[in-house]
Amino acid sequence: MKTSLRSPVNYAVLGLVIEKPSYGYELLQRLRARYGELLEVNSPSHVYAALDRLQRERLIVHNTEAADPAEDERPVRQPKVTYRATADGAVVYRQWLAERLRDDEERIELLGRLIAVGARDLGALGDLIDRYDAECVSVSQRIPLVDRSAAQAGVEPEREFVQRLVAEERRFVLEAQLRWIDYAREELRDRAAHRDGSAGGR
Amino acid sequence: MSLLVFDGVTKRYADARRARTALDAISLAVEPGELVAVWGGRASGRTTLLRVGAGLEQPDAGTVRFGGVDLAAGAEAATAAGLAYAQPRLLGPQRQPLLDRLAVALVARGARKRDARDEALAALERAGVGDCAHVRVGELDATESVRVGIAQALLVQPRLIAIDEPTATVPLIERDGILALLRAIADSGVAVLMTAGEAIGLAGVDRALTISAGRLRTNVAAERATVVPLRPASSV
Numbered sequence: 001m002k003t004s005l006r007s008p009v010n011y012a013v014l015g016l017v018i019e020k021p022s023y024g025y026e027l028l029q030r031l032r033a034r035y036g037e038l039l040e041v042n043s044p045s046h047v048y049a050a051l052d053r054l055q056r057e058r059l060i061v062h063n064t065e066a067a068d069p070a071e072d073e074r075p076v077r078q079p080k081v082t083y084r085a086t087a088d089g090a091v092v093y094r095q096w097l098a099e100r101l102r103d104d105e106e107r108i109e110l111l112g113r114l115i116a117v118g119a120r121d122l123g124a125l126g127d128l129i130d131r132y133d134a135e136c137v138s139v140s141q142r143i144p145l146v147d148r149s150a151a152q153a154g155v156e157p158e159r160e161f162v163q164r165l166v167a168e169e170r171r172f173v174l175e176a177q178l179r180w181i182d183y184a185r186e187e188l189r190d191r192a193a194h195r196d197g198s199a200g201g202r
Numbered sequence: 203m204s205l206l207v208f209d210g211v212t213k214r215y216a217d218a219r220r221a222r223t224a225l226d227a228i229s230l231a232v233e234p235g236e237l238v239a240v241w242g243g244r245a246s247g248r249t250t251l252l253r254v255g256a257g258l259e260q261p262d263a264g265t266v267r268f269g270g271v272d273l274a275a276g277a278e279a280a281t282a283a284g285l286a287y288a289q290p291r292l293l294g295p296q297r298q299p300l301l302d303r304l305a306v307a308l309v310a311r312g313a314r315k316r317d318a319r320d321e322a323l324a325a326l327e328r329a330g331v332g333d334c335a336h337v338r339v340g341e342l343d344a345t346e347s348v349r350v351g352i353a354q355a356l357l358v359q360p361r362l363i364a365i366d367e368p369t370a371t372v373p374l375i376e377r378d379g380i381l382a383l384l385r386a387i388a389d390s391g392v393a394v395l396m397t398a399g400e401a402i403g404l405a406g407v408d409r410a411l412t413i414s415a416g417r418l419r420t421n422v423a424a425e426r427a428t429v430v431p432l433r434p435a436s437s438v
Binding site: 130133134136137138140141142143144145146147148149171174175177178179181182183185186189 | 246378382385414429
């Protein structure tokens with residue numbers, strides 16, 4: 001499946017429809033609750049534009065049905081239009097997601113150039129590494145600990161389990177970042193030792 | 203007053219081919235009830251820092267004071283002042299029941315046998331291994347061994363527990379439980395100084411240090427994370 005939806009809002013809406021068939025206004029609320037400031041959605045028209053686009057691409061379909069009065073206390077005059085995802089929609093979403101999970105090469109290249117400009121000499125690079133270290137460490141410190149003893153009585157709800165498992169990835173990334181920092185310092189020491197011509201190196 | 207204070211501590215090791223500086227002019231302080239973790243790679247000096255801090259090794263230069271006592275006086279003085287080093291695993295007879303092993307040490311220090319057993323059981327329960335009381339020492343698994351080491355350290359009514367890489371040997375999904383236990387111990391007022399070979403060991407600590415080639419690089423007291431109970435599904 002090759003589809004380009006460009007805006008992350010389109011994919012976010014698709015993801016929410018996959019998670020649970022919903023009507024337009026409900027999607028707007030769920031989008032705001034789930035993504036907050038991560039995605040800029042200024043007006044409901046953004047969501048409706050996304051829904052139109054997703055329908056044109058046949059990633060979602062809508063069906064019109066009489067609303068369940070118990071679900072909403074206001075008297076409902078119009079039938080609700082509920083959107084649900086197609087099989088293609090699910091495939092496209094997962095594919096896009098996997099691409100996002102992979103490192104973004106452009107971003108890394110940009111970062112590399114920024115570092116090269118910001119650290120023109122080894123002293124500045126060492127300083128940058130120290131700051132990077134402090135950032136990684138304070139993020140590690142803030143990662144919540146899971147107390148399993150509370151869960152003896154049953155099984156964690158599926159949705160919370162998935163969220164927790166995904167959040168865990170960050171810890172492994174931090175681990176790799178700290179390892180690189182350690183390695184970079186070793187390289188800097190090795191280089192400094194060679195330049196000084198001192199015996200007994202590191 | 204700070205509980206544990208390193209002041210300009212240097213420690214060197216030498217062998218026939220090279221001299222290595224394990225600790226290079228380290229100064230740091232651990233406050234009462236604080237959970238402090240030191241992250242470092244291999245041969246960074248993290249374990250030496252812990253052992254010198256626990257009074258198990260002496261620095262070549264500088265001083266380490268615990269509750270005002272200079273640890274140059276030796277490990278016994280450190281223990282008397284309330285500094286406990288958590289052993290990674292229990293040595294000695296592996297067929298002895300765990301509770302007996304822990305109680306014997308208390309009896310040796312003058313406790314009555316019955317009180318010693320009660321106290322040892324309470325420490326095991328606090329460390330989350332109350333159900334291991336009647337297991338033989340050699341039958342403990344990796345996670346239980348770490349918890350038992352912590353229970354044994356608690357028996358001396360410490361003001362600080364030093365523990366080397368508590369999560370290194372335990373399965374990945376057991377790590378948080380060990381860290382949450384150390385967090386709870388610190389919250390009860392007993393300071394903890396630990397080393398970590400993995401970033402994961404820094405979760406939930408009050409202060410995180412990184413060490414590289416014997417030098418402290420980072421000393422961060424960030425707003426720490428909380429312990430989140432794994433909530434079971436309400437309907438089963």
